[in-house]
Amino acid sequence: MAHWLFKSEPDSFSFDDLVGKGEAGQEWDGVRNYQARNNMRAMKVGERGFFYHSNEGKAVVGIVEVIAAAHPDSTDTTGQWECVDLKAVMPVERPVTLAAAKAEPRLAGMALTGNSRLSVQPVTDAEWAVVCEMAGVAP
DNA sequence: GCCAACGTTGGC
DNA sequence: GCCAACGTTGGC
Numbered sequence: 001m002a003h004w005l006f007k008s009e010p011d012s013f014s015f016d017d018l019v020g021k022g023e024a025g026q027e028w029d030g031v032r033n034y035q036a037r038n039n040m041r042a043m044k045v046g047e048r049g050f051f052y053h054s055n056e057g058k059a060v061v062g063i064v065e066v067i068a069a070a071h072p073d074s075t076d077t078t079g080q081w082e083c084v085d086l087k088a089v090m091p092v093e094r095p096v097t098l099a100a101a102k103a104e105p106r107l108a109g110m111a112l113t114g115n116s117r118l119s120v121q122p123v124t125d126a127e128w129a130v131v132c133e134m135a136g137v138a139p
Numbered sequence: 140g141c142c143a144a145c146g147t148t149g150g151c
Numbered sequence: 152g153c154c155a156a157c158g159t160t161g162g163c
Contacts, residue, residue, distance in 0.1 A: 007160095007161090009160095009161090033146075034146090035146095054160080054161060054162085055160090055161060055162080058161090058162075098162080115143090115144060115145080116144095116145085117144075117145060117146085117159085117160050117161065118145095119160085
């Protein structure tokens with residue numbers, strides 16, 4: 001099963017905001033990047049991802065689950081953008097900061113620690129295991 | 140608040 | 152189809 005990472009600025013939409021949506025979850029709309037869209041198209045219901053806070057916090061703070069496969073973005077009028085629906089699974093025991101991830105050699109190849117500004121990223125199984133370990137949650 | 144990196148746009 | 156200009160993101 002593939003894993004993912006979703007970036008969000010907590011000022012606009014935080015992990016707590018997603019928790020507040022409960023089982024109904026939230027459309028991950030507003031993504032206007034082809035690579036991110038393609039990543040979302042590849043997602044399957046039940047796959048899990050990290051929720052990363054950019055700017056404020058700069059850390060992986062929670063685990064999310066895909067509850068609906070890619071569908072047209074309701075906030076888009078052009079019809080070319082799509083998004084998945086997410087729900088919060090649980091917060092992590094210990095947030096994994098960007099600095100901590102960069103300091104971990106096993107995460108050297110991770111999209112997050114590189115220069116990518118991509119808002120929806122794939123995470124390898126190995127990276128998933130390492131970040132879960134650092135976060136104090138079961139993989 | 141600044142600036143570097145990247146993606147997208149648009150002129151040629 | 153190339154590439155310069157521009158806008159946006161996001162770390163510092």
